[in-house]
Amino acid sequence: MENKEKQVFFETQKLYKKFGEVTAVNEVSMSLHLGEIRGLIGENGSGKSTISSIISAICPVTSGEMYLFGEAYRPKDPGDARNHGISMIVQETGTIDTLSVAENIFLGDEKRFLHRGIIDRKRMIAEAKKAMENIGVTDVDVTQTIVRYSFETRKLVEVAKALYYDPTLFIIDETTTALSQNGRDIIYRIMKEQKEQGKTVLFISHDLQELMDHCDALTVLRDGIIVDTIEKAGFDENRIKHSMVGRELKGDYYRSDYDPAHEAQVMLKVSHATNEDIKDVSLKLHRGEIVGIAGLSGCGMHQLGRVIFGLDRLTEGQIQAVKEESEEMIPIRSVADALRNRIGYVSKDRDKEALVLPASIKDNLVLPALSQWDKIITPRSERKYAHQQIDSLAIKCSSMNQSVGELSGGNKQKVSFGKWIGNKSKIIVMDSPTRGVDIGVKNTMYQLIYKMKKEGYAILIISEEMPELIGMCDSILVMKDGEVKKRFDRSRELSESQIIEYMI
Numbered sequence: 451m452e453n454k455e456k457q458v459f460f461e462t463q464k465l466y467k468k469f470g471e472v473t474a475v476n477e478v479s480m481s482l483h484l485g486e487i488r489g490l491i492g493e494n495g496s497g498k499s500t501i502s503s504i505i506s507a508i509c510p511v512t513s514g515e516m517y518l519f520g521e522a523y524r525p526k527d528p529g530d531a532r533n534h535g536i537s538m539i540v541q542e543t544g545t546i547d548t549l550s551v552a553e554n555i556f557l558g559d560e561k562r563f564l565h566r567g568i569i570d571r572k573r574m575i576a577e578a579k580k581a582m583e584n585i586g587v588t589d590v591d592v593t594q595t596i597v598r599y600s601f602e603t604r605k606l607v608e609v610a611k612a613l614y615y616d617p618t619l620f621i622i623d624e625t626t627t628a629l630s631q632n633g634r635d636i637i638y639r640i641m642k643e644q645k646e647q648g649k650t651v652l653f654i655s656h657d658l659q660e661l662m663d664h665c666d667a668l669t670v671l672r673d674g675i676i677v678d679t680i681e682k683a684g685f686d687e688n689r690i691k692h693s694m695v696g697r698e699l700k701g702d703y704y705r706s707d708y709d710p711a712h713e714a715q716v717m718l719k720v721s722h723a724t725n726e727d728i729k730d731v732s733l734k735l736h737r738g739e740i741v742g743i744a745g746l747s748g749c750g751m752h753q754l755g756r757v758i759f760g761l762d763r764l765t766e767g768q769i770q771a772v773k774e775e776s777e778e779m780i781p782i783r784s785v786a787d788a789l790r791n792r793i794g795y796v797s798k799d800r801d802k803e804a805l806v807l808p809a810s811i812k813d814n815l816v817l818p819a820l821s822q823w824d825k826i827i828t829p830r831s832e833r834k835y836a837h838q839q840i841d842s843l844a845i846k847c848s849s850m851n852q853s854v855g856e857l858s859g860g861n862k863q864k865v866s867f868g869k870w871i872g873n874k875s876k877i878i879v880m881d882s883p884t885r886g887v888d889i890g891v892k893n894t895m896y897q898l899i900y901k902m903k904k905e906g907y908a909i910l911i912i913s914e915e916m917p918e919l920i921g922m923c924d925s926i927l928v929m930k931d932g933e934v935k936k937r938f939d940r941s942r943e944l945s946e947s948q949i950i951e952y953m954i
């Protein structure tokens with residue numbers, strides 16, 4: 451049932467989008483009202499990003515019409531959409547590494563600072579500062595290159611950029627699950643402010659709870675078709691889940707035992723690890739153990755994952771991994787050391803660090819396995835391996851030869867995760883492993899992680915999602931200001947608030 455009291459200002463009629471043989475969006479007709487926060491939910495690959503990209507003119511439509519305040523709306527490009535009052539935050543990083551924060555904010559709109567044929571940099575910097583302050587972020591130097599900042603800060607720069615243009619429709623595509631609680635709170639506050647000003651937010655997320663908490667209505671997509679639109683009064687977790695996947699989701703979401711036991715053998719040892727982001731971090735990861743790392747943005751947890759995989763260097767301390775079939779500990783100083791010693795790493799920044807976007811799904815899945823397979827690799831064994839991963843993770847694709855860049859965000863994440871499963875890596879660092887993954891597949895991933903524990907893998911999960919850490923880990927280390935402040939062992943009584951106390 452559509453909300454009748456508020457004014458409809460935006461409509462789509464029979465939007466249709468095909469990518470080759472794939473129908474991503476199928477006759478989607480929806481209306482948005484002024485002053486509402488509308489959630490868009492659906493399984494990975496159900497068409498959410500495609501619809502938003504059509505609305506914001508990032509992606510051309512195959513057929514169908516859009517109307518803005520009753521007038522036909524056919525934007526030529528994202529700049530044109532922005533001029534019509536529509537801005538979007540994309541799921542992946544939408545910023546350019548080599549540019550400064552200010553240049554990123556005004557990318558494509560530099561002409562607004564043209565003065566007698568040259569760009570007035572001073573004014574650009576002042577406006578960029580203002581844009582950041584508008585969203586309540588004051589600790590970013592807008593003259594610095596954006597690559598110096600964390601994933602979260604880069605996302606907030608995109609938010610500042612979108613809001614600078616005072617959009618009537620602000621589209622947020624699956625951004626919050628990549629943010630810490632602090633970053634999420636900024637987004638929630640902005641959504642509320644937009645609503646209070648009589649503007650509209652289209653909010654895409656896989657986190658049912660946040661959708662139910664913050665949205666006025668939810669539109670549910672399945673295979674490119676709208677299957678339901680539910681007003682707040684009718685929000686019910688089971689109804690939404692059922693509507694999304696078309697079946698009942700049963701069983702335990704996380705592991706059901708509370709036994710933190712693991713084997714005695716140390717697989718990974720971090721001793722007094724120190725660099726500009728982390729301070730004197732020591733931990734041990736045993737065979738068959740899952741250790742979680744919790745913390746707020748800037749606490750150093752993502753950087754800890756990077757040093758363990760040899761991506762970042764230490765100034766003091768060391769990382770050691772056990773040598774295969776022995777007790778000997780080998781120092782890890784580079785990615786090559788990490789791979790040789792069977793360490794895998796699911797990066798949070800999947801497009802830049804985890805995947806080769808133009809390469810096929812098969813090649814991406816097989817790549818890390820190649821250096822570790824000891825038998826002869828044939829095209830047939832590669833295909834068999836890729837098939838197994840695609841099936842077990844329900845990767846939605848037209849074939850294993852499809853390029854990863856064409857997949858939906860959640861399906862890319864499944865490839866990034868699948869790369870390290872089933873090969874010979876025995877120590878796996880997972881940074882935000884279920885980012886952007888729908889609830890059905892999240893469940894499969896948790897079962898796989900648990901199975902890996904039982905098979906003797908040593909797993910480190912770095913995550914902003916506390917229920918995931920509490921639900922899956924044998925112990926949780928809480929980081930703050932680069933240091934480990936507290937350790938909790940798995941227990942039925944452990945709660946989010948106990949952990950948060952040490953994060954802030």
Ligand SMILES: Nc1ncnc2c1ncn2[C@@H]1O[C@H](COP(=O)(O)OP(=O)(O)OP(=O)(O)O)[C@@H](O)[C@H]1O
Pocket residue numbers: 469470472473474492493494495496497498499500501541624846847855856857858859860861886888
């Ligand atoms: N550039 C592209 N080329 C080919 N297929 C594409 C392209 N972009 C999207 N698709 C396909 O369109 C379908 C819908 O993808 P879309 O990204 O809209 O899904 P989504 O609901 O946003 O998923 P997620 O929750 O994983 O982000 C998927 O099957 C996807 O593989």
